[in-house]
Amino acid sequence: MGQDMSGTSLDFSARLRAAGLRPTRQRVALARVLFEAGHRHVTAESLHAEVKATRIPVSLATVYNTLNQFRDAGLLREVVVAPGRSYFDTNTGHHHHFYVEPDGELHDFPSDKVTVAGLPPPPKGTRLNRVDVIVRVKR
Amino acid sequence: MGQDMSGTSLDFSARLRAAGLRPTRQRVALARVLFEAGHRHVTAESLHAEVKATRIPVSLATVYNTLNQFRDAGLLREVVVAPGRSYFDTNTGHHHHFYVEPDGELHDFPSDKVTVAGLPPPPKGTRLNRVDVIVRVKR
DNA sequence: AAGTTGTTTAGAACAGTTCTAAAAACTGCA
DNA sequence: TGCAGTTTTTAGAACTGTTCTAAACAACTT
Numbered sequence: 001m002g003q004d005m006s007g008t009s010l011d012f013s014a015r016l017r018a019a020g021l022r023p024t025r026q027r028v029a030l031a032r033v034l035f036e037a038g039h040r041h042v043t044a045e046s047l048h049a050e051v052k053a054t055r056i057p058v059s060l061a062t063v064y065n066t067l068n069q070f071r072d073a074g075l076l077r078e079v080v081v082a083p084g085r086s087y088f089d090t091n092t093g094h095h096h097h098f099y100v101e102p103d104g105e106l107h108d109f110p111s112d113k114v115t116v117a118g119l120p121p122p123p124k125g126t127r128l129n130r131v132d133v134i135v136r137v138k139r
Numbered sequence: 140m141g142q143d144m145s146g147t148s149l150d151f152s153a154r155l156r157a158a159g160l161r162p163t164r165q166r167v168a169l170a171r172v173l174f175e176a177g178h179r180h181v182t183a184e185s186l187h188a189e190v191k192a193t194r195i196p197v198s199l200a201t202v203y204n205t206l207n208q209f210r211d212a213g214l215l216r217e218v219v220v221a222p223g224r225s226y227f228d229t230n231t232g233h234h235h236h237f238y239v240e241p242d243g244e245l246h247d248f249p250s251d252k253v254t255v256a257g258l259p260p261p262p263k264g265t266r267l268n269r270v271d272v273i274v275r276v277k278r
Numbered sequence: 279a280a281g282t283t284g285t286t287t288a289g290a291a292c293a294g295t296t297c298t299a300a301a302a303a304c305t306g307c308a
Numbered sequence: 309t310g311c312a313g314t315t316t317t318t319a320g321a322a323c324t325g326t327t328c329t330a331a332a333c334a335a336c337t338t
Contacts (some may be wrong), residue, residue: 045293059318061296113259133258133271135258163334
């Protein structure tokens with residue numbers, strides 16, 4: 001008799017495996033926190049704090065490793081909006097961000113209604129990768 | 140008889156004074172490096188390296204202080220494009236950026252031809268501050 | 279020139295992130 | 309199921325970029 005594998009662990013294991021990552025205890029725990037509810041924005045610290053509540057031991061170093069791996073695997077997107085802190089977004093589709101200063105709150109908005117027109121061509125020897133629109137708002 | 144005040148020192152002194160900042164040796168030296176040629180992008184480290192060549196002693200702490208003060212005074216604009224490093228742009232007018240990954244090179248482009256349409260209204264209780272468009276390109 | 283205030287400085291401190299090397303855990307195979 | 313081979317996790321050190329501290333110094337005022 002194996003352990004209790006009910007719930008969504010198996011789904012996450014499969015997803016991780018599909019991404020070329022071994023489904024370890026800590027990766028599954030992190031994936032669960034990240035992906036089981038709707039879209040989220042986390043920092044390494046905030047995710048670490050959250051996963052501690054699940055009683056599965058995960059070190060901060062592992063949180064960093066995992067966030068980078070998930071990002072590299074396309075499971076997360078890194079968002080750079082403030083100096084000295086990286087946000088990770090579980091929404092990897094096309095969208096943009098509101099950034100509320102000085103709180104550091106981040107909100108997605110879909111990009112389907114947004115048009116960015118009149119961009120100059122990329123500098124010589126480079127090709128376009130992504131266009132980020134950050135709408136900075138104040139309280 | 141005062142020291143040799145020829146050149147542009149006086150202009151920078153006046154500009155600093157106008158911004159509410161005492162025109163100290165190091166602030167004038169930094170202002171000169173920053174503003175005497177065309178528009179520039181610097182980091183604290185790169186500016187520190189440059190100002191050392193002028194033989195006017197400026198500590199790294201002062202470079203940081205000064206960049207922050209210049210930014211607060213509206214003489215510079217801070218650009219956040221990469222985690223763990225702040226860029227400062229002497230161009231404070233409306234414009235956007237190309238960011239060349241992974242070099243970390245930054246290029247301005249004017250915003251007059253660029254239109255960003257269809258943005259959703261700012262979240263409740265906030266008002267728009269600025270819209271940043273970052274075009275990320277790869278080699 | 280003296281006093282007052284603001285600025286600079288070296289170095290310590292700090293935040294966020296990555297590295298290291300040893301222990302633990304996953305996986306495939308007998 | 310047990311074992312070998314490989315990957316992952318971990319605590320803690322290390323590292324990077326930035327800010328802080330408090331003492332020395334420079335700029336302005338009189």
